Amino acid sequence: MPQARIESLDHEGHGVARVEGKTIFVDGALPFETVTYNTYRKKPNFENAQAMQIHTESFMRTKPKCPHFGVCGGCSLQHMEFTAQVAAKQRVLEDNLERIGTVKPETLLPAIYGPQWGYRHRARLSVRDVAKKGGVLVGFHEKRSSFIADMTECHVLPKFLSDQLVPMRELVGKLSIYNRMPQIEIAAGEHVTVLVFRNMDAITEADEAHFKAYADQWNVQIWLQPKGPDTAYPLYPKDAPALTYELPEYGITMPFKPTEFTQVNHAVNRVMVDRAMRLLDPQPGEVIADMFCGLGNFTLPIARRGAKVLGMEGLQQLVDRAFEGARFNQLEHLTDFKVANLFEMTEEWLDKLGHFDKMLIDPPRDGAMELVKSISAEHGPKRIVYVSCSPSTLARDANVLVNVKGYKLRSAGVVNMFPHTGHVESMALFEKD
Known part of the structure; x- marks a missing residue:
């Protein structure tokens, strides 16, 4: 079996090596390790492989806590020290922004992370x-x-x-x-x-x-x-x-049904919401849009700060639940919710919604390309906070916001919502001068 020197990690936590000009993605391998690997999938430009023997261990390697690690597909990074996982995810974000988005944040935000075990609710x-x-x-x-x-x-x-x-x-x-x-x-x-x-x-x-x-x-x-x-x-x-789950700093209790989407990591979600509010800085009298609002995880904290907010989501069931959450928290006077397919947004449609001082975007992995393309370069919101679960689509959309719409990428950083996995959540702040 061949050997390789691992150079980096990819966005899913696989070690990346280059052998005779070909990229090899090696499960179970970490940067700076020399490994023997066995290929289980071969393509013209790359191979997927499993590390069979570690000859030189990385300083980042640690003993997995779970006896099922390596067999169970739930975690992919338990063999990597926790703080190194967070640093690796930050590098994935930076690399995607530079390589795909051709943008660079003016400031790197400190990573958000919480308990590394027992987090998945x-x-x-x-x-x-x-x-x-x-x-x-x-x-x-x-x-x-x-x-x-x-x-x-x-x-x-x-x-x-x-x-x-x-x-x-x-x-x-x-x-x-x-x-x-x-x-x-x-x-x-x-x-x-x-x-x-x-x-x-x-x-x-x-x-x-x-x-x-x-x-x-x-x-x-x-x-x-x-x-x-x-x-x-x-x-x-x-x-x-x-x-229910709670956002205590905002005095908000969110009712939900067990089959509805909510964040799995309650502790990190609270910190993430708090950072989003600090970056967005909602003020009384402002009109703010919360795109892909879900149950209102960000909508209701924005309203609690006194701004008027429109939440938009593609499923009627989620919009109904968001209305219920607003009533439950006595915020219906500052909130409105609409059903909309934001993947088909146009500039004309967005204009009809009226002017927004600020906007929060929290899309699924597909990103928000049609939405960001629809934002007016002249009259768009002065500040946009983008919460992402895919660094590649964030980078793609950032390219439009910065290089087409004229926004500045003020800051960006990772949110370690899923410890011990390769999943990278992140947050970015865009502003008009």
């Missing part, structure tokens, strides 16, 4: 009966595989959820539809934890009794989801309090 676990493994498995998929990892613990989940991985296996194994239940979605709020079981067939009375006993033992609420996410409903207890 949302997860979607796969379920499958595997006779060769002795019964039902519950967990994440194995790396590069459709098989489910044989997990007994998970350190990125809060401990009370990690402790339930084996009991959840046992619960499903008792059910009449044990082989017709492919997924369990976990949603942990401030005071309530919901387990949503995807049941492809109806449950029996005996099944319901098993669910109730489990809910009482582990102090969770059981939901069933017979079809799509909209069909999820509470089974037991039916009168449990609603799921």
Whole structure:
């Protein structure tokens, strides 16, 4: 098997080497290491490989905490020291901005990070009966595989959820539809934890009794989801309090349903929202747009600062929930929400919405290309805060904002929302002179 010297990390946490002019992405390898690798995918311009032996260890290497690391596909960077992970993600962001966006921030923001373990308050676990493994498995998929990892613990989940991985296996194994239940979605709020079981067939009375006993033992609420996410409903207890997460600095409590998108890392989300508010600096009397607003994670803190804010989102269900959150927090007088496909935004459509003093953009991985192209170079908002879950699309959109629309990229930095993974969240501030 060939050897290579690892030069850097890519955006997914793979070691990057160059062998005879070809780029090799090596799983499990870190910068400055010399490794023997085995290629599992070969393309004309690159190869994907697995590190088989580490000959020279990087100073960044550490012992993974989880016994399932390397098999489970949930984490890819547990072998890398935590602060080095954050620094590597910052380099990924800087590289994308320079290489794809041809832009450079005037200032690098300090990285936002929080607890490295027990942070994941949302997860979607796969379920499958595997006779060769002795019964039902519950967990994440194995790396590069459709098989489910044989997990007994998970350190990125809060401990009370990690402790339930084996009991959840046992619960499903008792059910009449044990082989017709492919997924369990976990949603942990401030005071309530919901387990949503995807049941492809109806449950029996005996099944319901098993669910109730489990809910009482582990102090969770059981939901069933017979079809799509909209069909999820509470089974037991039916009168449990609603799921919520809190933004204490803004006096905001956000109700949500277990199948709706919320940030998985509550601690980092609070710091991220606070930084976004500092950069955006909402003032009473200003009119601000929150694009891709979701449930109102940024909309309501903006309103709490006294600005009028329009939140726009593509799904009616999320807009309805955002209205509910505004009413719940007595902010409906400063907020409005609209359903809109922001991936089809035009300059004419944006003009019809009226003038915005400032704008916050928080798109999915696809970015916000049509939106930023629609912003007027002359009359656009004087300040834009862009929250991104993909450095490459942020860089692409930054290129338009800076090199076409005339904004300055004042600052940018990473948000380590998903420790021990290659996922890079980031935030950038754009301003007009």
